[in-house]
Amino acid sequence: MAVHYCGLCRRTAFTGRRHRYSAGHRRRLRDALVRLQEAAAAARAAAADVGSAVRPYDPAEHDGRVWCPCCGRGVRRDGRRGGLALPQAGLLRHLAGPEHRRETARFWRENRAEAALRERCLVPTEEYEQFARALERALAEHQQREEERIRQMAADIREAERRQRETVQAALQLQTEAERCAGPSVCSPPAGPERDTSHDAEQPGLSGTQTGPDLSWMEAGQALTFIGHQETEGKGNVHTGAKPPWLTEEEDGTKQEIGPSYEEFLRQKEKQKLKKLPAERVGANFDHTSQTSDSWLPSFGRVWNHGRRWQSRHQFRTESGEKKKR
Template sequence: MAVHYCGLCRRTSFSGRRHLYSAAHRRRLREALARLQEEVAAARAAAAATAAEDEDEEGDGGGAVRPYDPAEHDRRVWCLCCGRGVRRDGRRGGLALPQAGLLQHLAGAEHRRETTRFWRENRAEAALRERFLVPAEEYERFARALERALAAHQRREEERIRQMAAGIREAERRQRETVQAALQLQTEPELCVGPSVCSPPAGPERDFSHGAEQPGPSGMQMGPDLNWMESGQALTFIGHQETEGKGNVHTGAKPPWLTEEEEEGGSKQQIGPSYEEFLKQKEKQKLRKLPVERVGANFDHTSQTGDSWLPSFGRVWNHGRRWQSRHQFRTESGEKKRKR
């Protein structure tokens, strides 16, 4: 008896190749080919749209090139004829080329060869085979249109970058003009109040010892003539604050974090607990986590024992001698018997 395994139906038929003409096999074949035909039709429609947009002089090729998105453009299409998954979209750097990967596969010689084999093995209709193939001329036309679309996209990106650079330069120029205008207002000569008072010389270079204005810490112009006092404002000078015998970082002295502190009496003052106290406290923290009523928790370590003392076989004890624990055990046992 002939045995035949059908990869499309995923079953073994003991009737041999007669299974290929059965109703179940024909139904599964039509359903699988219909799914693949939808993907092929969408890819060929995208190729035709790209070629038509390329022939149009006003077209910019924006539909054939898109920003790459892994969630959208990493999808694969199962090729029934070749028995493997094929990437639907192509990729060029950070750009995605819709349907480019599937079109390249459908136009390849390997897909044409595997399609012929699949049609022969599954007894599919010969008239439907050309629907699952892309002619080489059609793919070459699509490839040329795609290259022109990529070039147009590159030109648009360069133009956008040039416009952004021009906008940045224009903003910088306006900022420089604003700063220069503000500086010119500050350097304008003041009018003379009397014959003995003259305005300082105008120009970029001025002698600060003869009425030059310097910005003070409060943002107002201050000079030796103290014109700011005419506005009714007054400041109090408290003198230079200096520490006797010690400098600061502004006078070139060593910063305090680099100087060794001199302790009085020649001994360093200890801050915080010592290392031994820390270890003792750590042991106490460990003991606090143990149960309070554990065996040996209340053991009397201060009791004195002579050298002639030998241990007796009694129970575990906390106080007194170990031999006394036998009497304690007998007493407790008697009380328990009476309770019973």
């Protein structure tokens, strides 16, 4: 019995080379060729638009591989040039290489594939050379744009530094003039025509008959007086460093208790547990406030929730009588 190993199906066929004509093998062959043709068509479409193909390299995006059934191995889809990624360049170089062309001929011969589909899985050498030249031009243009962008960024940085130096210099100049004027002698006002006080007094806006607010105190050179921060002794708030109210002690020396006590917390916890029990359980509505004398003895009756137990007998007889009447 002949034994044949099929690399496409990845299993051993005991029917020999007749396995190539089986339905399963033909289906896997057709699916593999469809995937390879789609990858080759996408690579050729990317080669037509090389100008926008150059982009920064990203390992998560550009480290993918495409399975080549003719060569029996995975091929890197994108190429790389330094820190730049070249989409579909690796696959195009593989499809146009002599090794792939030789392995494709062997694959077609062994699997009896359709001859018309063979050229769809190959890239002509002339087409790849044209793509390589266009790719070199795109890389050169991209490098030129990057250099221009770097020069523009450097010019912007120099301009920002110049403006910063001018701002600091102007601030230092103003500080120097202020220190010069802060000496024992008072700085004289800048040269110019002296102010005519009589003319200003005659202006209608500053006359004594104006109806607006009295601004004479501003003309006299008066200003508001700061009398300091007013703080009351022993009082304050958290912003002035005082203790918060929950840390202050009362007059009798005891701290004020905030929130429920521990006993109240336990009682509330028990109530929460009782809420989870069924509401119609036995004894749920028992009256704990009822008074019972020491001489009381239990009588035979049913389970009760209110009153005495002997009253439950009469209640039971009453209900049983009503049921009989019904």
